[in-house]
Amino acid sequence: MLKGNLKVFCVGADWFYQEMLAQKIDVKKVEWTPPPEVPEDIASILGALAGAK
């Protein structure tokens, strides 16, 4: 089992989080939102606008 200084960030189902706690793993549950699916042309514009500096 994972031990030591490793910090685990759990973004999965609650049962998985509880299981990790039961295993005494240093775990923190975090909210996670998947990145939006961006159409190719929008990604291209955003890339261009972010392209400098």
Place this chain on the structure above:
Amino acid sequence: MMSVAEEEKDKSGVSRMKDDIEAANAEAVDRMNRGKAVLVDFELAKKVVPGMKDNMILHAGPPIAYKDMIPAMKVAAQGGLILEGLAKTLEDADRMCLKGDVEFAPCHEHSTVGPMAGVTTASMYVAVVENAEFGNRAYCNLHEGRGKILRFGGYDETIMKRLRWMNTVQGPLLKEAVKSKPIDLKVIISKGITMGDEFHQRFEASSLLFLSQILEPLMNSGSKDSAEVMKFIAEREQYFLNLAMPAAKAICDPADGIEHSTVVTRLTRNGVGYGIGVSSLKGEWFVGPAEIPKGLYFPGFTEKDAEHDFGDSAITETIGLGGYATASAPAVTRFIGGNAKDAIQMTLDGYKVCAGVSRDFLIPSLDFKGAPTGIDIIKVNQTGLVPKSNTGIAGHKPGVGQVGAGVSRAPIEAFRDALRAFAKKYGV
């Protein structure tokens, strides 16, 4: 293939563009922060609303033809024509509209905003809000209340009687009261936000603050009707909605038309489409589908009874109120669903997509940080965090009125189209 010199030039061009956008967006937020919102008058729409005509109906949201309107907006328009004396029955009014005898236009294109259906006709009294810093004015019809009312598509004799009283008794009395004492709405909003209002759904504090300001001139008017007007305002906890909206419009309009700015200056829905406007793309509408809000329903109603989202009230979100100020109003979640943590999260999400913060609208639960202000279409596209509004839910069936309240989201499609138009205009 690009030469090194061309690449450098290209890079500096993009760099300049980034600087230009940042500077333009800072200017947009600064104009919103400097903006004033003073209630200076109540007057008939035909006397003050720019371009208003006797046979004109202003409606909420982006442009829409009568035949395509949702039932609630159609009934509100029909009721408006009956109020004007241009039709005797809903059926008469429907025929007039279909025949093309009535001119329809979005409120926003006439410096006006209207909650829900937004229907504003020539002889309705409107609040006149002035932004003296930039010399512009904004207008909004008077607040009817909640439940079965015209703006939610309600129609019966009680509703019409109330509207006639508002236009013949309440409006003139408020006009006299404000003439002797203009009211600074921005001050009321600044106070209200520290007292638990978020200014799209919850107006408990601000409505009473407004009443406290108007009380003395109404009492001194000598009119036998002043007590009835005071009672009317006191009984409607959302009375300030129809004042916060033109305040937001008056504050937001000067931020429109700034070259390179990607800040949103209009957010509004007509029940079919959800339209946005962007500062540097002044006058253009970008429209995606309006959704059915997620929320809580009055007893006897469910989501099956709900209509798609409509109303100009999302103007409040453009200046950092409403959804973006929900952290200041955890109590609103008892009405729209969710919990206090959700309320704070709505505001925190706002900081991820806004170009700046409000100088005046300070949120106590966030250690008096300014509310997120100036929605940036670039950031919305980057994060997918579209604006959310705390809004009323109307019934789908004509004549029912309000059936609940909840949260609605702006469609990402509108923000994508706006970004495409921006890229085309500036050669990105």
